Every structure is written in C-alpha cells, then in structure tokens.
Amino acid sequence: MIKIVITPELIAEHGLSEAEYEIICTRLGRTPNINELGIFSVMWSEHCSYKSSRRHLKKMLTKGDRVIQGPGENAGVIDIDDGDAIIFKMESHNHPSYIEPYQGAATGVGGIMRDVFTMGARPIANLNALRFGDPSHPKTKSLVAGVVHGIGGYGNCVGVPTVGGETNFHRGYNDNILVNAMCVGLAKADKVFYSAAEGVGNPIFYVGSKTGRDGIHGATMASAEFDDDSEQKRPTVQVGDPFTEKLLIEACMELMATDAIIAIQDMGAAGLTSSSIEMADKGGVGVKMNLDKVPQRESNMTPYEMMLSESQERMLMVIQPGKEHIAIEIFEKWDLDVAEVGITTDTGHLVLTHKGKTVCDIPIAPLGDDAPNLRRPYSKPKILETLNNDPVIDPIERGTDYKDIISILITSPDIASKRWIWEQYDRSVMGDTVQCSNSGGDAAIVRIHGTNKAVAITTDCTPRYVAADAFEGGKQAVAETYRNLCSVGAEPIAITDCLNFGNPERKDVMGQFVRSIEGIDAACRALDYPVVSGNVSLYNETNGQAIPPTPCIGGVGLIKDLDRYATLAGAKTGDHLVLLGNTDGWLGASLYAHLILGHDKSDAPIYAPPPVDLKAEKAVGTYIRRLIRDRRVNAVHDLSDGGLALAAIEMAFANRLGFELKGSADVPLYAWLFGEDQGRYLIAVEDNSLNPVISTARGLNIPAQRIGVVGGDRLIATGAFDLSLHDTHMEYENWLPNYMAD
Amino acid sequence: MQSAVIVFPASNCDRDAATALEKITGHKPLMVWHEETTLPKVDFVVIPGGFSYGDYLRSGAIAARSPIVRDIIKKAGNGLPVAGFCNGFQILTEAGLLPGALMRNKGLRFVCRPQKLQVVNKKTMFTSGYKDSEEITIPIAHFDGNYYADEDTLRKLRKSGQILFKYIDNPNGSLNDIAGICNKAGNVLGMMPHPERAVDPLHGGTDGIALFKSVLEAVR
Numbered sequence: 001m002i003k004i005v006i007t008p009e010l011i012a013e014h015g016l017s018e019a020e021y022e023i024i025c026t027r028l029g030r031t032p033n034i035n036e037l038g039i040f041s042v043m044w045s046e047h048c049s050y051k052s053s054r055r056h057l058k059k060m061l062t063k064g065d066r067v068i069q070g071p072g073e074n075a076g077v078i079d080i081d082d083g084d085a086i087i088f089k090m091e092s093h094n095h096p097s098y099i100e101p102y103q104g105a106a107t108g109v110g111g112i113m114r115d116v117f118t119m120g121a122r123p124i125a126n127l128n129a130l131r132f133g134d135p136s137h138p139k140t141k142s143l144v145a146g147v148v149h150g151i152g153g154y155g156n157c158v159g160v161p162t163v164g165g166e167t168n169f170h171r172g173y174n175d176n177i178l179v180n181a182m183c184v185g186l187a188k189a190d191k192v193f194y195s196a197a198e199g200v201g202n203p204i205f206y207v208g209s210k211t212g213r214d215g216i217h218g219a220t221m222a223s224a225e226f227d228d229d230s231e232q233k234r235p236t237v238q239v240g241d242p243f244t245e246k247l248l249i250e251a252c253m254e255l256m257a258t259d260a261i262i263a264i265q266d267m268g269a270a271g272l273t274s275s276s277i278e279m280a281d282k283g284g285v286g287v288k289m290n291l292d293k294v295p296q297r298e299s300n301m302t303p304y305e306m307m308l309s310e311s312q313e314r315m316l317m318v319i320q321p322g323k324e325h326i327a328i329e330i331f332e333k334w335d336l337d338v339a340e341v342g343i344t345t346d347t348g349h350l351v352l353t354h355k356g357k358t359v360c361d362i363p364i365a366p367l368g369d370d371a372p373n374l375r376r377p378y379s380k381p382k383i384l385e386t387l388n389n390d391p392v393i394d395p396i397e398r399g400t401d402y403k404d405i406i407s408i409l410i411t412s413p414d415i416a417s418k419r420w421i422w423e424q425y426d427r428s429v430m431g432d433t434v435q436c437s438n439s440g441g442d443a444a445i446v447r448i449h450g451t452n453k454a455v456a457i458t459t460d461c462t463p464r465y466v467a468a469d470a471f472e473g474g475k476q477a478v479a480e481t482y483r484n485l486c487s488v489g490a491e492p493i494a495i496t497d498c499l500n501f502g503n504p505e506r507k508d509v510m511g512q513f514v515r516s517i518e519g520i521d522a523a524c525r526a527l528d529y530p531v532v533s534g535n536v537s538l539y540n541e542t543n544g545q546a547i548p549p550t551p552c553i554g555g556v557g558l559i560k561d562l563d564r565y566a567t568l569a570g571a572k573t574g575d576h577l578v579l580l581g582n583t584d585g586w587l588g589a590s591l592y593a594h595l596i597l598g599h600d601k602s603d604a605p606i607y608a609p610p611p612v613d614l615k616a617e618k619a620v621g622t623y624i625r626r627l628i629r630d631r632r633v634n635a636v637h638d639l640s641d642g643g644l645a646l647a648a649i650e651m652a653f654a655n656r657l658g659f660e661l662k663g664s665a666d667v668p669l670y671a672w673l674f675g676e677d678q679g680r681y682l683i684a685v686e687d688n689s690l691n692p693v694i695s696t697a698r699g700l701n702i703p704a705q706r707i708g709v710v711g712g713d714r715l716i717a718t719g720a721f722d723l724s725l726h727d728t729h730m731e732y733e734n735w736l737p738n739y740m741a742d
Numbered sequence: 743m744q745s746a747v748i749v750f751p752a753s754n755c756d757r758d759a760a761t762a763l764e765k766i767t768g769h770k771p772l773m774v775w776h777e778e779t780t781l782p783k784v785d786f787v788v789i790p791g792g793f794s795y796g797d798y799l800r801s802g803a804i805a806a807r808s809p810i811v812r813d814i815i816k817k818a819g820n821g822l823p824v825a826g827f828c829n830g831f832q833i834l835t836e837a838g839l840l841p842g843a844l845m846r847n848k849g850l851r852f853v854c855r856p857q858k859l860q861v862v863n864k865k866t867m868f869t870s871g872y873k874d875s876e877e878i879t880i881p882i883a884h885f886d887g888n889y890y891a892d893e894d895t896l897r898k899l900r901k902s903g904q905i906l907f908k909y910i911d912n913p914n915g916s917l918n919d920i921a922g923i924c925n926k927a928g929n930v931l932g933m934m935p936h937p938e939r940a941v942d943p944l945h946g947g948t949d950g951i952a953l954f955k956s957v958l959e960a961v962r
Contacts, residue, residue, distance in 0.1 A: 152852045156883070157793040159754020243796025246752040335751065424852045426883040428939045429791075431758040438855070447944060562944065 004034040014041035020372060027366040035303045035352065035360045042270035042308060043277060043367045046538055051372040052504040053536045056514055060521045064530040066493050068189060074115040074266065075185075076532025077192055078494050080558050084448060085189040086455055087121035090129070090182035090498040090554040092537035097179040100237040101146025105179050106154035107240040107312055112183040113160065114266035117249050118315065120193040120256050121185025124430060125446045126155050128165035128181050129459040129498070129552045133174030135413050135739055140169070143177055144421075145740065151181070152424040157242035158249065162425035163436040163444035165459055169413035172463070175542035180498040182554040184457055186448060193256060195265040197283035197318045197344050202262055204276070204289065204342040205324070207331050208248050208314040211272070212297035214238045215310025244313040244336070251334040252315065260323035267314040273307045275316040276342075277350060281368050283318075289342030291354040303352055303359040318344060378510035387468060387608040391586040392671045393593060400670050402721040405596050409642050409674075410649065410728060412595055416735035434562065435488065440654050441567045442487035442638050445559065454559040456490035462641070463548040464600075465609035468589045470512040472609050474519025474551050479612045479678060481555030482527050483638040486621035487681065489565040489628035490557030492527065497534035497553055502546020504538045512549040513538075520551060526614035527621075529555075566628045568637035569654035571684035573711040575634055577659060578693060579644065581620050581680030582703045585671025586610040591641045592674035610676050617679040620702050624681055632693055635684040645673040645717065647682045648708070649728065652715055655684075658725045660716040661708035669720055684710055743958050745771040745786040748814070748830075750805045755791035755827065755938060762938035763788065766954040776808045785961040786823045787814060789830030791883070791936060801844065801886040802832030811837050823867060823957055824930045828884055831922070831932035840925055840932045841899070842891030847884070848915025854883040856946060857935055858910040859921050863903040866924055867960035868931045871952035878949035880935035882913060882921075887934040889916035889923075899923055907933055 004010075011021050014037055024032055024040050032040065042048055050057065062070035068085055069077035075089035093108025105128075113123045128151055133140045155162045160183070197204075215238035255261060263283060265275040272294070280287040291303050297311070319327050324340065331338035345351070350367075352360040409415055422437035432447035434454055443458040460480040466473025478495060485492040497520060502509040524530055540547040559565050587593050588607030594600035599607065627633045635655065639647045648659055663672045685693050690706060697704035715723040745767060747759045756773065763771045772782050776794075781787065794805035805811065811833065818824045818839055826834040834840045847853055856879050861872040872878065891899070896918055899905050907922035914934075922933025937950030 149851075156852055156854075156885075157752065157754075157796065159752075159792060241796070243752050243793065243798070246754065246793070423855055426852070426854045428854065428881050428883060428936070428945070429754055429758065431761055431939055431942070431945065434944045 006031055006034065006037060014038065015045055016041055020044060023370055027370065028362060035307060036362050038304050038308050039273050039360065039362065040367065042273055044371050047269050048274055049371040050536055051374045052376050052538060054373050055375065056517050060517065061524040061530045062532065064494060064528065067530055067532055068192065070530065070532045071534060073194060074118045076494060076496060077119065078532060078556065079189055080455065083189050085187045085192060086184060086556060087116050087119050087187055088182065088184040088496055088554065088556055089115050089533040090180055090459065090496045090552065091115065091535040092498050092500055093179045093181060094176065094500065094537050094540055096237045097147055098177050101143050102150040102153065103237050103239050105147040105150030107238045108179050108181040109151055109154040110240045110242065110245050110312055111268050112181045113158065113245065114268065116183045116185035117252055118193065118264055118266040119187065120191050121187035122253060123160045123183050123185045124432065125184040125444065125457055126160050126162045126181065127444065127457060127459050127554065128162065128179065129461065130165065130167045131173045131178035131550060132169050133177065134171040135169050137171065137174045141740060147179055148421050148424055154240055154242045156426040158246045159429050161427050161429050161433050161436065163427055163433055163446060164457060167418050167421060168463065170463065170548060172548040176540040176547045178500050178547065178550055180552050182459055182496065184455060184556060191256065193261060193264050195263050195279050195282055197263040197279035197285055199262060200285055200344050200346045202318045202321055202344045203324055203340050204287065204344065205317050205319050205327055205338060206294060206314065206341045207317065207338045208336055209241065209244050209311055210295040210297035210337055211301065211306055211309045212311045213301065213305055213309060216305060216308045238310045238312050240312045247334040247336055248313055248315065251331050251336055255327055255330045258326050260320050260326045262318040262320055264315060264317040267316060269310065271308065271310050277364055277367055279316065279318065280350065280364050283344065286345035286347035286349045286364060287342055288345050288351040291352055293339050293341040295337040295339055303354045376504050376510045377507050378514050379507040381470065381508055381511050383604050384469060388588065388606055389608045391584045391588065392668060393587045393597065393607065395597065395670050403723065406645065406721055406723060406728065407731060408595055409591060409646060410732045411735040415642060415646065417733045418736060419733060420736040420740055435567055439567055439569060440650055442484035443490065445488055445565060447562060452562045454562050456485050456488045456557040456559055458484040459552055459554045460484065461550055461552040463550045464589050464594060466516060466549045466551060468605035468607065468609045470515035470549055471519040472611055474516035475523040475612045476609065476678060477551055477553045478520050478523035478527065478529065479614065479617050480640060481553045482529060482617065482621055485555050485557035486624045487636045487638045488559065488567060489625055490559045491625065492529050492555060492557040494530050494532045495524065495553050495555050497531055497551060498537065499534065500537045500540055500547060500550040500552065502541040509546050516549060516551045523614055527618055564629050564631065566633055566636040568635050568651045571635040571651060571655045571657060571710045573657060575684040575686055575710040576690045576706050577648065577661065577708040577710060578683050578685055579680060579705050579707045580624065580683060580697060580702055581677065582616065583667060583672065583675065583677050583680065585667040585675035586677045587671055587675055590643065590674060590676040610678050612678040619700060620679050620681065623697060623700055623702055627683065627693065632689045633683045633685055637682050639680040639682060643674045643676050644682065649715055651682060652725055653729050653732065655710065657710050658712040658714045658716065659708050659710050662718045664705065673717060673720060743767045743785045743961050744769055745788060746774045746782060746784040747771045747788045747790055748774050748776065748810055750776045750792065750794035750808065752794055752796055753790050753792035755936065758938045759788045759790040762941045762950065762954060765941060766951060767958055774810060776805065776810050779809045779813060781810065781813050781817060786957050789824065789826035789833050791828030791830060794829055794833065802829060802836040805833045806836035815839060818930050821927065821929050823961060825868065826932045827936050827938065828934055831934055832886060834930060834932040839930050840923060841895045842889055844886045845888040845890050846886050847888050852885040853913050855913065857882040857913060859907045859935060860910055862905045862908050865903065866906060866928050868924065868953055868956050869906050870959060871956040877910065879947050880937055880949055881939045882935045884934055887914040887916065889920040891917065902926055906931065907935065
C-alpha cells in the first residue's frame with residue numbers, strides 16, 4: 001500500500017477544520033492514516049453529524065402518547081392500535097438530484113425506503129415534495145422530467161405506491177432543486193428492529209448489493225455549497241437498482257420473521273462507515289471487520305474506497321450466533337450477496353483489516369461524543385423589522401379583474417394540475433390506496449392491509465411564508481399538515497421534518513433555520529403533534545444565493561374506521577357551502593399578492609404571512625373530525641394557496657359540479673376570495689345539516705358561515721366571476737403537459 | 743377453485759392477486775416460487791404484475807425462461823386456465839403463449855390511471871360475467887403496454903374473437919386499441935390492466951370482480 005501523507009490540503013479537502021483535526025490527533029494520540037481521516041471526515045460532516053443543527057433540534061417536542069420511537073433511529077415509530085405500528089421518515093436528496101436527476105431522485109426514494117424497512121416495516125406508501133426552479137429557467141424542464149422519471153422508475157419497480165406529495169416552482173430553486181422523499185411503512189409494534197449492536201462476539205453480516213466506487217464522499221458533497229463546477233461532482237452520485245431493493249425488502253422481511261437479527265442498519269450516507277459506527281456506538285461495543293470479505297463490484301478497491309462508498313441497496317446486520325445459516329439461506333434464495341464481514345468486540349474500537357494488515361484502529365465513542373456541535377451565530381432576520389402586518393392590501397390596477405386573476409392563478413405552476421407527474425407513479429399497487437394524488441385531495445389515505453382502518457399522509461410547506469417570517473412559516477407548515485389530515489377525518493399523530501436551508505455559516509440563513517424550528521415546535525406543542533423523525537439539508541445554495549427556506553413537513557394521521565372519512569369530492573347538487581374558521585382577508589405573502597400584485601418580483605418580502613392561531617387551529621380541526629365522524633359533511637377541503645376561491649374551484653373539479661358563492665360585507669371581495677387566513681375549511685353539507693353544523697360551530701366559538709351552494713356547471717362568485725367549470729378545468733389540466741411538451 | 747400465483751423476483755402484484763383471488767373464490771391461492779419446476783394441482787394460474795427480474799433485457803423476457811414457466815407452457819397447452827396481468831401479459835407473450843409483443847408506451851412515459859375499457863368478446867371463460875360491449879374501468883400501471891403484432895396476426899385475433907378488451911382513449915399506442923387478448927384455445931388471457939386492483943369499493947371501482955367470477959364459473 002502506498003503511504004499517503006496527511007497534509008493540510010488533504011485535511012481541508014476532507015472538509016475538516018484545523019481544530020477538528022487537532023481533536024482527532026489528541027484522541028488517537030497520533031496522526032490518523034488516510035482511512036481514519038476519511039472516516040472522521042464523513043462522520044463529522046454536516047450531513048452525518050448535524051453539527052450546525054443538533055443543539056436546535058434537541059429542543060423539539062418528540063414525545064407523545066402514540067410515539068414508540070422518536071428521532072435518533074433510522075425512522076420514527078408510532079402506535080396505531082391493535083399492535084400495529086407505522087414507521088416513517090422524510091429525507092432530502094437535493095444535491096444528487098440536481099447533478100443527475102434520474103439517479104439522484106431514484107436513490108433518494110430507495111434510501112428512504114431502506115430507512116423504513118430496516119426497522120421491520122414493509123413500506124406501504126411513498127410521497128415526494130419537490131421544488132424546482134422557475135419554469136422559464138433552461139434547466140427546469142429536464143430536471144422535472146428526470147426527477148419524476150427517477151422517482152417512478154424506482155418506486156414503481158419496488159411496488160410501493162407513490163400516493164402524494166407536492167411540487168412547487170420558484171426561481172429561488174433554479175440552481176438548487178429540492179427532492180424530499182417520504183416513506184411510510186407498516187410493522188408490528190412488538191417487532192420493531194433497532195440498530196444497537198448489543199453483545200460482544202456476535203457476527204456482523206453484510207447483505208445486498210456489492211460495494212463499488214460510486215458515491216464516495218456523497219455525505220461531504222451534501223455538506224458543501226455548489227459552485228459553477230458542481231457538474232463535475234457527477235461521479236459522486238450513486239446509481240440505484242430498484243430490482244435489488246425489492247429483493248432486499250423481501251429478504252429482510254423474511255429474515256425479520258425469524259429471531260435471528262440482533263441489530264440492523266442500512267448503509268446510507270457514508271455507507272459502511274456510518275452503519276458500522278452507529279450500530280457499535282448505540283450498542284456500546286467495538287467492531288472488527290475484515291474488508292477482504294466485503295463483496296466488491298470492482299477490483300483493487302482500497303479500504304478508503306470501501307468504507308466511504310455509497311453504493312446502494314446494502315445493509316449491515318448483527319446476527320444471533322448460531323443462526324448465521326438462517327440469514328445465509330434467505331439471502332441466497334433471493335440471489336443477494338451475503339457475507340460475514342466482522343464481529344462485535346469489547347474494545348470500543350473500530351478495527352479494520354485489509355490484506356492481513358490493520359488499516360484502521362480508532363475509538364468509536366469520540367466519533368459521536370466529540371463530533372462538532374457548533375454554536376453557529378445567527379441573527380433575527382432583518383426583514384421582520386420592516387414587514388407590513390396589515391391583513392388587507394389595496395389591489396393595485398388589475399387586482400380586481402377576476403376572470404383574469406382566476407386564469408392566472410389556476411395556470412400558475414404551483415397550482416396547475418400535476419397529473420403529468422403523478423400519472424407516472426404507480427399509485428394503486430398493493431391494493432390499499434384509498435385516496436391519492438388523483439383525488440386532488442388534502443391527504444393520501446392508505447388502508448392498513450386486511451383491516452378497516454387507514455393512515456392519512458400529507459407533505460406541506462409554503463416557502464413564501466417562511467421567507468417572510470420563518471417562525472410563522474414553520475408554524476404554518478405544521479398546521480397545514482394538521483389541517484390536511486383533519487380534512488379527511490384522520491387524527492393527526494406525528495410529523496417528520498425535512499429542513500432545507502442555505503449555508504448555515506451565514507447568520508441570516510442560520511436565523512431562518514432556528515426560527516423555523518421554533519415555529520415548528522410551537523405548532524407541535526400546541527397541536528400535541530410531535531416530530532418523530534427528520535432530516536436536515538443545509539448548504540442548498542449556489543454562488544452565495546440560498547434557496548427560499550423550505551422546512552417541509554410530512555404528517556401522518558390515523559383513520560380508525562374507513563366507513564367514516566371525507567374527501568373534497570362527494571358534494572351533491574344543492575349542498576350548502578359553509579366556511580369554517582375566521583376570515584380577515586389576509587393577503588400578505590398570499591399567492592394573489594405574489595402573482596397578481598407582483599410582490600414575488602420584489603427582492604425581499606414586504607408583507608407578513610398570515611399568522612396561525614394554533615388554539616383556533618386545534619378547535620376547528622377537532623370540529624371537522626367530529627363532523628366527518630358524525631357524517632354531517634359530504635365534502636371537505638382546507639383553504640390554502642389562493643384562499644377560498646381556489647378551494648372552491650378545486651372542490652368543483654373533484655365533484656364535477658359548479659358553485660355559486662356570495663361574499664361577506666365585512667371584507668372586500670378580492671380579499672374575501674383570495675385571502676389566505678389560516679385554520680379554515682370549506683365544507684359541503686346537506687340542507688338538514690346546515691343549521692346544526694353552523695350553530696354547533698358557533699357554540700364552540702368557531703366562526704361558521706354559509707357562503708354558497710353547490711350545483712350546475714358554472715363557477716360563480718357574485719360580483720366577481722362567472723366561469724365555465726369545464727373550460728377552467730381544462731386550463732388547470734393543460735398547463736403542465738403543455739409546458740413539458742414544448 | 744384452487745388457484746396459484748407465480749412469484750418471480752420483483753413480482754409486485756403477487757399479494758394483490760392473491761388478495762383478490764381469496765376474496766372472490768373463498769380459497770387462499772398457492773404462491774409458487776419461480777424456481778419450482780412443476781405447478782401444484784390447480785384450476786387456475788395467475789402470473790401477476792411487477793418487474794420480474796427487474797425487467798432487465800426486455801419486460802418479461804427473463805421470467806419467460808424460468809423453470810416454472812416451462813411447466814406453465816406445457817399445462818396451458820393441455821387447457822389449464824392461465825391469466826397474466828401487466829408484467830404477466832408481457833411474460834406470456836415472451837413465452838410464446840400469446841402472440842405479439844408489448845413495446846414501450848407511445849408517450850415514452852409510465853402511465854398509471856383508472857382506464858376505461860370495452861369488453862369486446864364476452865364469450866370466453868374470462869369475460870362471461872360481463873355484458874356485451876360493456877364499458878368498464880380497470881386501473882393500468884405500466885411503461886411497456888403498447889401492443890404490437892403484424893397485420894396478419896391482428897386479423898386472426900379479430901377474426902377468432904381473441905381480442906377481449908379494448909382501450910377507450912388508447913393510453914399507450916396499442917394497435918387496434920388492444921388491452922387484452924386470449925390464445926386461440928381461449929384458456930390463456932393476457933391483459934395490461936390490473937383487474938386485481940378493482941375488486942373493492944375502496945379501490946374506486948369493482949369492475950375486476952366479474953373477470954375472476956367468470957373463471958370461477960368456468961372451472962366449477
């Protein structure tokens with residue numbers, strides 16, 4: 001082996017500071033060799049160590065009555081009664097997806113599924129929250145096509161339905177798209193698998209695909225900003241094989257049905273390094289591995305390459321001594337590589353041998369204990385001082401040309417139908433999809449196989465709110481998932497968060513990050529809705545330009561009885577439309593303000609986003625669930641982007657029935673139609689339910705108003721617009737296919 | 743009725759097919775691993791959808807050469823009812839049990855949607871439960887569903903009533919809008935739509951039930 005001299009340049013290339021290198025030398029009592037340097041480097045990268053975020057994440061609410069496992073494992077685990085558990089997490093694969101959209105997105109989906117089935121859960125649903133650049137940006141179209149193809153290519157083959165998600169477009173993501181993948185799995189509550197490698201002298205098995213040279217230093221890439229040379233990073237993007245993933249799922253499920261596994265951990269970022277170290281660290285043991293035993297795809301791989309490879313579809317597990325043959329038989333049946341590569345020890349060290357020589361011998365504890373836990377300086381965002389808090393904004397010039405406004409909003413990239421995307425995803429495989437993207441609804445609903453209960457799942461974030469006020473925006477993202485779950489009649493249980501921000505070394509970005517977390521936490525506490533898993537993605541910026549802050553929230557809820565749920569379809573002719581929740585006509589940071597009044601063109605936000613009254617949110621959410629349970633409503637839709645007008649229009653699309661709305665005298669018509677006041681729902685109720693629904697609401701101090709009626713083929717708002725349902729629907733459907741076909 | 747569902751590596755509608763069969767026939771089907779060389783004694787075989795062998799080489803090409811398919815070919819020749827859905831259809835054409843081939847969708851994209859179909863021939867063991875020319879909705883989910891056969895084969899299929907289902911609004915470019923066909927003897931069905939995903943009101947429709955009931959009736 002050629003002896004590599006550790007130079008200051010090499011240290012810097014590994015993303016380690018001088019101080020961090022000093023700590024390594026002190027702990028080792030010597031200088032590290034190249035393998036050891038590589039291992040410290042990835043373990044202490046932002047991606048693996050959460051060094052900028054850890055101290056802030058710690059403050060969040062992570063416990064609740066239904067929480068079996070909060071953050072810290074591969075995914076969060078919640079109890080959904082009857083001995084069933086749901087395991088879920090959302091994770092980013094932003095940097096790889098920008099560099100190589102198909103493989104980046106595909107391996108994002110593969111990686112998050114492994115996080116879930118590692119814990120003993122069969123994946124039952126995937127969702128994706130995507131953010132692309134401005135549609136007019138030259139790269140956007142090919143990125144959309146590649147990412148969607150990659151998500152479909154992976155998820156469809158593995159046979160897990162892709163049931164929902166969201167897609168936004170904004171110039172702020174031109175050079176840093178976001179691909180956040182969420183997976184939800186089903187396990188038995190008493191059969192959840194963890195990563196702690198407890199016990200000494202137990203065999204360590206490597207299973208799955210062979211190790212190649214792909215993805216080396218992916219974790220380090222995900223911890224640095226992009227520049228104009230980012231495309232050269234392509235070789236660090238991993239290549240996925242969904243066929244192997246499918247076999248790996250089936251083989252793991254089969255082995256998990258036995259009692260052969262002590263601990264199991266997928267090889268995600270930093271591959272063999274982080275999986276072995278995490279298992280050893282949590283189990284309080286040491287690990288000794290013989291790298292010659294690692295199944296290798298390429299010849300002459302060095303220890304450094306093997307330890308840092310991010311080849312996909314691999315797992316590490318500790319097996320009960322004497323049960324090795326069970327694991328071997330099952331993995332061989334599924335034509336997967338399986339190899340005993342090491343043993344747990346009592347040394348507390350990670351010891352690696354290669355060709356008869358010890359190539360790494362480092363204490364494991366310092367990798368975690370001494371991992372940098374930075375106190376990054378942050379500042380309260382300056383814009384907060386100048387934000388205008390008036391709810392109603394004067395509509396300049398064309399702000400009241402309603403036919404035009406509807407047309408602009410309905411064909412705006414964020415609102416227009418995403419059919420072109422979700423038709424490329426298998427949404428009905430596994431036979432338990434009750435509601436998915438094609439309902440245009442608020443949350444996906446997936447039945448628990450063989451039962452009459454279901455989970456409801458949604459992802460949400462409104463980056464333009466977060467950009468204006470990170471605290472309110474963070475709160476709002478959580479509240480919107482809560483609202484979407486309530487809209488279908490689900491009891492909201494817990495969230496996963498995927499926090500996408502720019503460079504944390506900049507005070508203002510760090511300020512956005514910290515305030516978003518505080519906002520998220522405020523909502524979690526008020527709504528009794530803990531965070532059980534998540535992921536932080538920083539350095540989403542190019543040449544010093546950060547993305548809009550995007551703390552994406554994935555919410556999961558429980559529908560106990562599938563005979564009682566709701567969607568935005570189901571309204572009948574003659575049903576009354578009732579608006580629940582308080583309406584001030586808040587237009588700050590609204591879609592209307594951005595697209596019609598041109599506020600999006602401003603460099604910095606001018607107006608504050610709509611505040612979320614969390615107490616009111618909980619009250620109205622609880623009431624909605626009660627109405628659904630009591631079968632008092634035919635259709636429910638929450639109000640979000642574009643306010644009442646778009647909620648009513650989306651409901652009309654789903655029902656194929658028009659409506660007639662009549663505004664309120666208290667609020668100017670345009671603000672009534674397009675204001676984005678939070679905590680509101682539009683419901684369709686039958687004649688005999690109207691009075692009880694309204695009077696009970698008012699008894700609970702929930703504002704409730706009859707605002708219109710369902711029926712016909714026109715979309716009518718008195719004094720504002722009278723449009724053809726069919727033509728408007730066509731406009732809505734055609735934007736994305738036309739854009740992609742251009 | 744005792745049925746069997748074949749399981750290849752990366753079959754992914756095997757469980758869905760089994761769930762549908764059990765629901766409709768009242769009997770749990772046998773799950774048969776691709777490496778088996780002999781089918782158990784059954785009345786009906788389903789080759790489920792999925793991505794057998796990752797769809798490497800061509801969709802269904804590797805599965806069509808697996809040990810179990812050799813026995814299926816033999817027994818289908820003796821009249822055993824066999825149905826292939828989606829990837830199962832691709833496997834049956836690759837195995838030569840059905841004519842033609844399934845090419846990449848015309849739009850070059852995977853397409854998943856509830857699909858309107860017309861029942862073209864109801865005088866078969868797979869379609870007797872439908873009405874004449876009935877319009878039904880069954881989900882599709884495929885990348886390679888664009889049915890192709892030469893003109894001579896298409897003419898024969900039409901003439902002998904082997905076209906069982908046609909698309910209304912062709913989603914993939916299939917010639918003659920073909921969604922599903924049977925062999926000349928009428929005991930082997932291949933179709934791209936997934937009837938096993940339309941057997942429960944919560945699926946959004948139950949138009950797949952009649953297909954399984956037809957088979958149940960025929961083998962009784």
